[in-house]
């Protein structure tokens with residue numbers, strides 16, 4: 528006969544096959560955890576709402592200084608068709624949003640990088656938390672570019688491979704269009720005092 532301790536241990540074991548969607552209680556827990564990283568919004572949505580377009584890759588290739596200089600940006604990341612295939616293997620994703628209001632935010636590069644690093648770590652920590660909660664497919668994408676190092680080592684080996692994730696844009700995801708699709712209002716910042724928003728996605732299951 529199974530002992531009480533064995534039964535208690537068995538009940539704590541996370542099963543990897545019984546997940547279907549995500550509960551509000553778990554979202555609330557993620558939000559509580561995320562606040563220390565600056566995350567203020569967590570919501571789940573169907574991946575059908577993601578807009579994946581080839582022109583996004585064009586924006587990365589032409590006009591972005593991160594192209595060819597980061598492990599988290601093209602051409603080190605999946606091409607648009609590969610990104611479509613990968614995302615088609617998921618049904619649900621999470622949107623995570625953080626906001627920074629600071630008068631000189633757009634001029635203060637050190638502060639901006641500190642916040643970007645904190646937020647990046649928060650998204651990766653969320654992915655890890657979900658993995659340990661049984662969402663074994665969880666995979667994070669973070670907006671903008673990786674700022675964990677002042678200068679990325681690309682094409683030499685990444686210094687922090689455990690925290691390396693592709694950017695949302697590198698997956699050819701039209702972030703603004705997707706936010707509109709989700710009913711989230713956003714606008715392009717035009718003034719240095721405008722609020723700066725960070726976005727992250729976790730492909731869930």
Ligand code: SF4
Nearest residue numbers: 598673676679685686
């Ligand atoms: S952790 Fe450093 S080396 Fe790795 S992708 Fe980010 S910036 Fe580049």
